[in-house]
Each structure stands twice: as C-alpha cells, then as structure tokens.
Amino acid sequence: MQFNGNIGLVGTGRMARALALAFENAGVKVQVIAGRNIDKAQEIAELLYETYATDNLDFREVEIDVLIIAVSDSAIEDVSNEIVLPEGAIIAHTSGSIGLEALSNHNDKSGVFYPLQSISVTNQINFKEVPICIEGATLKVHELLTSVAKTIGGKTITIDSEKRLSLHVAAVMASNFTNHLLFQASNILASSDLDLEILKPLMRHTLEKAFRMGPEQAQTGPAIRRDFVTLQKHYDYLGENHELLKLYKELTNSIIKNS
Amino acid sequence: MQFNGNIGLVGTGRMARALALAFENAGVKVQVIAGRNIDKAQEIAELLYETYATDNLDFREVEIDVLIIAVSDSAIEDVSNEIVLPEGAIIAHTSGSIGLEALSNHNDKSGVFYPLQSISVTNQINFKEVPICIEGATLKVHELLTSVAKTIGGKTITIDSEKRLSLHVAAVMASNFTNHLLFQASNILASSDLDLEILKPLMRHTLEKAFRMGPEQAQTGPAIRRDFVTLQKHYDYLGENHELLKLYKELTNSIIKNS
Numbered sequence: 001m002q003f004n005g006n007i008g009l010v011g012t013g014r015m016a017r018a019l020a021l022a023f024e025n026a027g028v029k030v031q032v033i034a035g036r037n038i039d040k041a042q043e044i045a046e047l048l049y050e051t052y053a054t055d056n057l058d059f060r061e062v063e064i065d066v067l068i069i070a071v072s073d074s075a076i077e078d079v080s081n082e083i084v085l086p087e088g089a090i091i092a093h094t095s096g097s098i099g100l101e102a103l104s105n106h107n108d109k110s111g112v113f114y115p116l117q118s119i120s121v122t123n124q125i126n127f128k129e130v131p132i133c134i135e136g137a138t139l140k141v142h143e144l145l146t147s148v149a150k151t152i153g154g155k156t157i158t159i160d161s162e163k164r165l166s167l168h169v170a171a172v173m174a175s176n177f178t179n180h181l182l183f184q185a186s187n188i189l190a191s192s193d194l195d196l197e198i199l200k201p202l203m204r205h206t207l208e209k210a211f212r213m214g215p216e217q218a219q220t221g222p223a224i225r226r227d228f229v230t231l232q233k234h235y236d237y238l239g240e241n242h243e244l245l246k247l248y249k250e251l252t253n254s255i256i257k258n259s
Numbered sequence: 260m261q262f263n264g265n266i267g268l269v270g271t272g273r274m275a276r277a278l279a280l281a282f283e284n285a286g287v288k289v290q291v292i293a294g295r296n297i298d299k300a301q302e303i304a305e306l307l308y309e310t311y312a313t314d315n316l317d318f319r320e321v322e323i324d325v326l327i328i329a330v331s332d333s334a335i336e337d338v339s340n341e342i343v344l345p346e347g348a349i350i351a352h353t354s355g356s357i358g359l360e361a362l363s364n365h366n367d368k369s370g371v372f373y374p375l376q377s378i379s380v381t382n383q384i385n386f387k388e389v390p391i392c393i394e395g396a397t398l399k400v401h402e403l404l405t406s407v408a409k410t411i412g413g414k415t416i417t418i419d420s421e422k423r424l425s426l427h428v429a430a431v432m433a434s435n436f437t438n439h440l441l442f443q444a445s446n447i448l449a450s451s452d453l454d455l456e457i458l459k460p461l462m463r464h465t466l467e468k469a470f471r472m473g474p475e476q477a478q479t480g481p482a483i484r485r486d487f488v489t490l491q492k493h494y495d496y497l498g499e500n501h502e503l504l505k506l507y508k509e510l511t512n513s514i515i516k517n518s
Contacts, residue, residue: 176480183474185429215442221435
C-alpha cells in the first residue's frame with residue numbers, strides 16, 4: 001500500500017473533472033475515469049494525456065494505487081459495493097456529508113478525501129488554496145491520502161466523519177447561504193436599476209474583517225444596534241415580498257438574540 | 260458655493276472618525292469636529308493636525324465649505340435643525356437609510372454623502388475602495404460633494420433617497436447577514452474543535468464566483484440540488500439548536516423556491 005503516482009477516478013461530475021485536471025497538471029497519472037455514462041467519462045478522459053474511460057468497476061487489472069470516487073452522495077455506497085480494487089490499492093470518497101462507513105465493503109482500504117470547496121461547472125479549481133479533509137480507516141490509508149493531497153498542493157486536515165458533518169453544515173451556512181443572500185441582494189438592487197457589483201468592496205471588506213476580528217466583533221448594522229426605526233423602514237420596504245421579509249426578519253432576530 | 264478644501268464634521272462615532280482621518284490623510288483641512296460629547300470630539304481632534312473640538316453647532320464664524328454630519332440616524336434631523344451654516348457652505352449626512360428631507364431646514368444647501376462600507380471600531384477605512392453614494396438638493400451641491408468624495412479617492416455614484424434605501428436593504432442582506440452566518444458557522448465549528456479559518460478559502464472563492472458568474476449561476480449545495488437526504492442530515496445535526504435549525508430551513512427553503 002503505497003503511492004506510486006497512479007490514480008483512478010470514478011464519477012463524471014464537477015468534482016471528478018476538477019480532480020482529474022488537477023492531478024494531470026500535478027504530473028500524477030490518472031489511469032482511468034469510470035462512469036455509468038461512458039460518453040461523459042470519455043469527455044473527461046479526452047482532456048487528459050493518456051487516460052481511458054470505462055463503465056467497468058472491476059479494477060483488478062488496472063495499475064492504480066488510489067481510487068477516488070467522486071459520485072453523488074446518494075450513489076457512493078452502491079458504487080462502492082460494485083467496485084473491485086486491485087491488490088494493495090485503497091479507495092476514498094469526496095463527500096462532506098457521507099461517513100466512512102459507506103465504503104465499508106473495502107474495510108481497512110477505505111478513506112475520505114474531501115476538498116472543502118464549492119465547484120461550479122465552468123470552474124477550474126486551484127487546489128493549492130483548498131483545505132483537503134482526510135480520514136483513513138487506518139493510519140496507512142490516512143498517510144497515503146495525505147500524499148495524494150500534497151501532489152495537488154492542498155493543505156490537509158485530519159477530520160473524522162463526525163467532525164466532517166459539522167464542517168459540512170458550517171460550510172453550507174457560510175458559503176451556500178451567503179451566495180443566496182447575494183442573489184436576494186442582486187434582485188433588490190435590480191429593482192432600483194443598480195448592479196450587484198456595487199456591493200463588491202463592501203463584501204470583500206466584510207469577509208476580511210470577519211476573519212481578522214472574528215464575526216462576533218465584526219457585526220455591524222441595524223440589528224446589532226437595535227435600531228428599530230431603520231429595521232421598520234426595511235420591513236416596510238420589503239413589505240410586499242413576504243418571503244424575503246420573513247428571511248430578513250429571521251436573520252435580524254437571530255442577530256439580536258445572539259448579541 | 261465651492262470646495263476650497265475646508266471640511267467640518269459633526270459626530271464622534273466610527274464614521275466621523277474614519278472620515279476625519281481619511282480627509283486629513285488626503286490633505287483636506289478638517290477645521291472642526293463637533294459633538295454633544297466634547298471629550299469624544301477632542302479625542303478625534305487630537306488625532307489630526309490642526310482641528311478644534313466643539314459642542315457648538317453654530318458654524319457661522321467657521322471657515323468651512325462642507326459640513327458632514329455623521330451622527331446616528333435617529334439624531335440627524337434634530338442635529339440638522341440646530342446647525343447654523345456659514346455663508347455659502349453646504350451640509351450632508353452619511354446615512355444609508357435616511358432621506359435628504361431630514362436636512363430640509365437647509366433647503367438647497369443639503370445633500371447626502373453615504374460611503375457604502377461597514378465601519379468597525381478598530382477599523383481604518385481606505386475610501387479608495389469604497390463607493391460613495393452622492394445625492395444633492397441641487398446640481399451644485401451634488402458637484403461639490405463629488406469633489407469632496409474625490410479627495411479621499413472614493414468612486415462616486417449618484418443615488419437618490421429612494422434608491423439609497425433599496426441599496427441599504429441590499430447591503431444589510433449581503434454584508435450584515437453574511438457576517439452573522441459566519442458567526443453561526445464559527446459556533447458550529449467550535450463545537451467540533453475546528454476554527455472558522457478553515458472556511459476562509461471557501462468563502463473567498465464563494466464571493467469571487469458570485470461576482471464573476473452572478474449568484475444565480477454560482478449557487479451550489481444540497482438545497483439547489485434538492486438533495487433531501489443531506490438536508491435531513493443537516494436538520495438532524497442542528498436538531499437541538501431550534502433557532503439555528505429554523506434559520507437553516509428558512510434559507511434552504513428560500514433557495515429551493517427561487518431555483
């Protein structure tokens with residue numbers, strides 16, 4: 001069980017694609033891309049130098065040290081159950097919300113390789129800036145996955161399945177929900193012929209400040225000031241948009257309760 | 260009515276302090292800092308080269324072209340009513356949520372000078388990166404306030420009181436609420452001995468992507484994927500924290516409804 005620079009990938013989605021490109025750029029050999037949809041697997045394989053596509057999950061004859069399965073959360077366990085690894089190889093999934101036990105048919109050959117990043121279709125990821133959360137059924141697996149992460153430059157963090165769930169919840173709260181708030185803000189701005197771009201310096205500053213001072217210290221705005229006159233103006237402004245008003249009030253009340 | 264480089268400030272809070280320092284650094288003469296609390300006014304005045312502190316709002320004998328009142332929203336109108344301007348000077352407030360009419364006693368000498376930024380206590384602001392929203396009762400006032408904004412380097416945007424309210428609502432949604440989400444995320448992480456810092460690359464990427472692709476295209480996560488298995492795991496995880504669970508569900512439902 002050691003890393004000789006040979007990877008296999010199962011999956012044809014955003015994560016599989018981003019990892020395939022990152023490994024290739026790092027000089028790691030991606031031997032194979034496997035997917036139910038062989039055309040999609042072929043599409044990714046064609047982006048790489050010498051990789052073949054397959055829909056066969058029996059890898060016994062394939063020269064790989066690590067097989068990474070980057071499929072949707074709900075498919076991980078079923079896919080894992082179909083996979084046959086070559087002698088000495090290990091397997092890891094890339095999900096933030098699925099435990100190690102989804103790979104339990106591979107016992108002490110299993111691990112998790114979860115890059116803490118949101119990956120959109122058009123998006124190539126620089127994994128140098130992405131923490132990669134590693135879990136291994138054994139120390140050996142852990143070490144091997146850490147070596148794999150280091151090839152693409154990711155900072156690695158040891159995180160077990162329980163902690164990974166709390167990290168995933170926090171990441172959704174912070175990242176997915178912030179993006180949604182920007183979506184709501186862009187609609188409000190559009191109704192006044194303003195562009196979201198106007199908020200860019202403010203948002204950059206907001207992040208920079210929250211990470212420097214801590215969000216508790218960094219909180220500003222009418223809610224934390226208990227400026228009910230301004231809050232009422234904002235409620236009135238949003239008045240007819242019941243859904244957005246509810247969201248605004250929920251977040252405002254949460255700020256007030258926590259300060 | 261022209262800008263000869265002489266400013267007066269009313270107020271002793273964060274905004275007054277940040278503006279005083281920015282003007283001083285830009286070589287604009289801050290003649291006076293006025294505040295109800297003269298000790299606080301004195302504190303700011305002492306940071307500057309040649310500025311005096313006062314609690315007198317009669318500025319008839321003071322050499323200023325522009326008086327900026329950076330006091331709390333609820334005090335603007337009362338303070339404005341007490342102010343006597345020197346011949347030829349104009350007055351502006353700095354609030355996102357207060358209309359121009361709060362300065363109506365100064366008629367066509369009034370305007371708004373609203374830097375779109377959140378200013379914390381310990382925080383010195385580089386106004387070069389801050390859009391400054393300008394409104395003037397007359398074109399003359401508008402031009403004069405634009406000249407003032409340019410001295411500290413801010414990009415200026417013409418925004419009337421109605422648009423400014425919608426901008427302020429959007430800014431609260433995007434900035435204050437994002438900071439609160441980071442606060443909630445940091446609590447979740449702390450419960451698993453993880454530090455908020457782990458989310459920094461993800462958050463930077465989230466912002467960069469939202470502004471590049473637009474937040475509608477950039478949305479990722481279990482809600483937009485309608486991944487109810489993961490959502491249920493997150494609900495279960497948050498289960499005992501009723502308030503946070505409610506917030507999580509509210510934001511999740513809003514993403515689902517809007518996609």
